[in-house]
Amino acid sequence: xxxxxxxxxxxxxxxxxxxxxxxxxxxxxxxxxxxVFVMGEDVAVWGGGGVFGVxxxxxxxxxxxxxxxxxxxxxxxxxxxxxxxxAGARPVAEFMYADFMTLAxxxxxxxxxxxxxxxxxxxxxxxxxxxxxxxxxxxxxQHSQSLEAWFCHIPGLKVVTPSTPADAKGLLxxxxxxxxxxxxxxxxxxxxxxxxxxxxxxxxPLGVAERxxxxxxxxxxxxxxxxxxxxxxxxxxxxxxxxxxxxxPRTLVPFDLDMVVASVRKTGRLIVTHEAYERCGVGAxxxxxxxxxxxxxxxxPPVRLCGANVPVPYSGALEAAALPxxxxxxxxxxxxxx
Amino acid sequence: xxAVTASPPELSPARLVDMLRMMMRIRxxxxxxxxLYREGVMRGxxxxxxxxxxxxxxxxxxxxxxxxxxxxxxxxxxxxxxxxDPRLMMAELLGRAAGYCKxxxxxxxxxxxxxxILGANxxxxxxxxxxxxxxxxxxxxxxxxxAVCFFGDGALNQGIFHEAANLAAIWRLPVIxxxxxxxYAMSARADRFTSxxxxxxxxxxxxxxxxxxxxxxxxxVYSAVGxxxxxxxxxxxxxxxVCVTYRYLGHHVGDPLNYRDxxxxxxxxxxxxxxxxxxxxxxxxxxxxADADAARADVEREIADAVAFAKASPEPDLATLTEDxxx
Numbered sequence: 001x002x003x004x005x006x007x008x009x010x011x012x013x014x015x016x017x018x019x020x021x022x023x024x025x026x027x028x029x030x031x032x033x034x035x036v037f038v039m040g041e042d043v044a045v046w047g048g049g050g051v052f053g054v055x056x057x058x059x060x061x062x063x064x065x066x067x068x069x070x071x072x073x074x075x076x077x078x079x080x081x082x083x084x085x086x087a088g089a090r091p092v093a094e095f096m097y098a099d100f101m102t103l104a105x106x107x108x109x110x111x112x113x114x115x116x117x118x119x120x121x122x123x124x125x126x127x128x129x130x131x132x133x134x135x136x137x138x139x140x141x142q143h144s145q146s147l148e149a150w151f152c153h154i155p156g157l158k159v160v161t162p163s164t165p166a167d168a169k170g171l172l173x174x175x176x177x178x179x180x181x182x183x184x185x186x187x188x189x190x191x192x193x194x195x196x197x198x199x200x201x202x203x204x205p206l207g208v209a210e211r212x213x214x215x216x217x218x219x220x221x222x223x224x225x226x227x228x229x230x231x232x233x234x235x236x237x238x239x240x241x242x243x244x245x246x247x248x249p250r251t252l253v254p255f256d257l258d259m260v261v262a263s264v265r266k267t268g269r270l271i272v273t274h275e276a277y278e279r280c281g282v283g284a285x286x287x288x289x290x291x292x293x294x295x296x297x298x299x300x301p302p303v304r305l306c307g308a309n310v311p312v313p314y315s316g317a318l319e320a321a322a323l324p325x326x327x328x329x330x331x332x333x334x335x336x337x338x
Numbered sequence: 339x340x341a342v343t344a345s346p347p348e349l350s351p352a353r354l355v356d357m358l359r360m361m362m363r364i365r366x367x368x369x370x371x372x373x374l375y376r377e378g379v380m381r382g383x384x385x386x387x388x389x390x391x392x393x394x395x396x397x398x399x400x401x402x403x404x405x406x407x408x409x410x411x412x413x414x415x416x417x418x419x420x421x422x423d424p425r426l427m428m429a430e431l432l433g434r435a436a437g438y439c440k441x442x443x444x445x446x447x448x449x450x451x452x453x454x455i456l457g458a459n460x461x462x463x464x465x466x467x468x469x470x471x472x473x474x475x476x477x478x479x480x481x482x483x484x485a486v487c488f489f490g491d492g493a494l495n496q497g498i499f500h501e502a503a504n505l506a507a508i509w510r511l512p513v514i515x516x517x518x519x520x521x522y523a524m525s526a527r528a529d530r531f532t533s534x535x536x537x538x539x540x541x542x543x544x545x546x547x548x549x550x551x552x553x554x555x556x557x558x559v560y561s562a563v564g565x566x567x568x569x570x571x572x573x574x575x576x577x578x579x580v581c582v583t584y585r586y587l588g589h590h591v592g593d594p595l596n597y598r599d600x601x602x603x604x605x606x607x608x609x610x611x612x613x614x615x616x617x618x619x620x621x622x623x624x625x626x627x628a629d630a631d632a633a634r635a636d637v638e639r640e641i642a643d644a645v646a647f648a649k650a651s652p653e654p655d656l657a658t659l660t661e662d663x664x665x
Binding site for chain 2: 035070073076079080087091107110116117121123155
């Protein structure tokens with residue numbers, strides 16, 4: 001994360017935290033479009049705007065009608081967002097933890113994702129379902145999961161996973177403007193990371209990956225914190241003459257397969273890494289697609305470095321062991337090059 | 339229990355005749371749908387609304403074009419009563435390209451968002467949150483629209499009812515929860531699985547009005563729902579209206595119907611909502627028996643035309659398989 005924090009802010013940008021960047025995206029979109037509103041648990045009163053500060057100060061500017069604290073009713077938060085979106089609003093529904101979205105799967109999966117298709121293309125559901133996920137601070141099994149694969153599995157949803165403050169802002173603005181239901185997953189360990197964020201109307205298109213570092217030897221596709229860990233691994237491996245090319249897909253649905261395949265055609269080697277459980281995770285899908293598309297380009301079997309197939313444990317030592325780490329990326333890269 | 343008591347506007351004789359005609363249309367539509375299913379022309383399943391027509395027609399008669407409804411798996415009646423086109427509905431039942439959903443939705447997903455029909459729903463209770471959210475959007479935009487949420491006695495026991503009702507109450511949302519208590523959730527008689535004899539009392543738990551009405555009487559439904567609509571439009575918040583009704587046929591075609599006896603069915607059929615409104619209108623001299631017969635003949639022709647339209651519509655082009663997953 002230090003690599004990002006030490007960046008200078010180029011012209012037209014400011015150094016903001018990931019949480020501040022998300023806040024700015026919400027603020028700018030709510031100013032621009034009166035149909036946008038936010039609802040969720042403790043988004044208005046608590047600490048002046050959310051457990052993680054993402055909605056800080058918004059109720060003062062937009063009032064309690066558009067920044068709505070809700071009861072602890074996750075299914076209703078999601079379902080009301082769907083109904084409001086169908087009736088012309090552009091809701092941003094917040095779930096305090098992605099784990100709590102399991103209580104809201106019915107409206108997200110059966111309603112939001114399917115309405116447009118079921119209705120023959122004659123309806124739109126422009127709703128954003130925001131939540132934070134991930135491990136790293138001892139929140140244990142029910143507050144640390146990375147559940148992106150659940151949503152990626154469902155046709156009709158878009159799934160967004162920003163890893164930098166600039167992407168957090170640009171992707172959230174794009175998600176709000178998108179006419180589809182978007183599951184927007186943040187990472188709790190990224191909220192205080194800093195980076196340059198363009199001022200004003202900054203959008204990042206959904207479905208376009210970004211090469212965060214060029215390299216010749218191994219393509220590393222990372223999600224959320226794993227992008228940052230991959231960049232740290234790349235710094236260490238550079239001293240040994242091993243170059244990682246680090247790609248952040250930024251959106252998992254739609255997925256920018258072209259950029260990943262182009263990179264693999266250059267490197268011949270692929271590591272996919274995410275905190276989410278390995279079994280049936282996004283890594284399996286990415287590898288399957290790369291193998292199906294560019295088998296001839298691979299010089300070695302692709303590698304998955306993912307969360308262990310166990311509930312996320314509480315103890316710091318166990319939690320770290322359950323997550324992919326920089327050391328693991330370094331070791332896997334050395335083995336691929338051996 | 340505090341029922342809503344304000345009276346909705348008096349219905350003109352012409353409106354009453356329209357309501358009778360709509361009830362006849364719904365019955366004819368569902369009878370033809372059953373025939374098409376039995377002929378093997380329609381796939382999946384169909385959930386007949388026959389016997390319950392007074393609820394959809396009485397409730398939708400209280401609404402304006404900009405108001406919205408959410409419907410259920412048993413949704414043909416709601417859709418027609420809110421202005422759905424029987425030709426597009428029938429084409430959808432046959433899975434044809436000209437159907438409301440281009441053949442992708444079928445009976446349980448017919449919708450016409452522009453007409454305020456936010457969809458039938460294959461999930462029991464699935465419309466409850468959607469209607470409540472639509473009401474929230476109306477309130478946020480400062481529009482005096484309301485949302486009527488139709489659902490059955492079975493949906494009363496889904497968790498979303500509790501969550502949505504509480505939210506609608508604290509936010510005073512313009513939503514009317516219209517519970518069609520047709521006595522059975524599949525095989526489960528309502529009194530087996532609902533903890534109170536009259537589910538309308540559940541409104542008390544949320545602090546908004548709740549009441550029951552005779553769901554076999556379109557005028558009683560009109561009055562009860564109309565009062566709740568007026569309240570919602572005035573910004574006073576949600577209501578629960580339980581319409582006591584009955585489905586004459588099974589849950590869907592293929593229901594073994596081993597859970598209720600014929601005498602019970604006959605007793606409800608004796609209260610038939612169409613016959614009831616017809617007799618009331620003849621007595622009021624709003625129409626003659628001959629007019630009523632002519633109206634029935636009209637809707638038979640109309641639905642026959644819808645079937646012909648549906649059958650003449652092509653099957654969907656296979657290229658549409660992957661269309662409209664995303665906007």
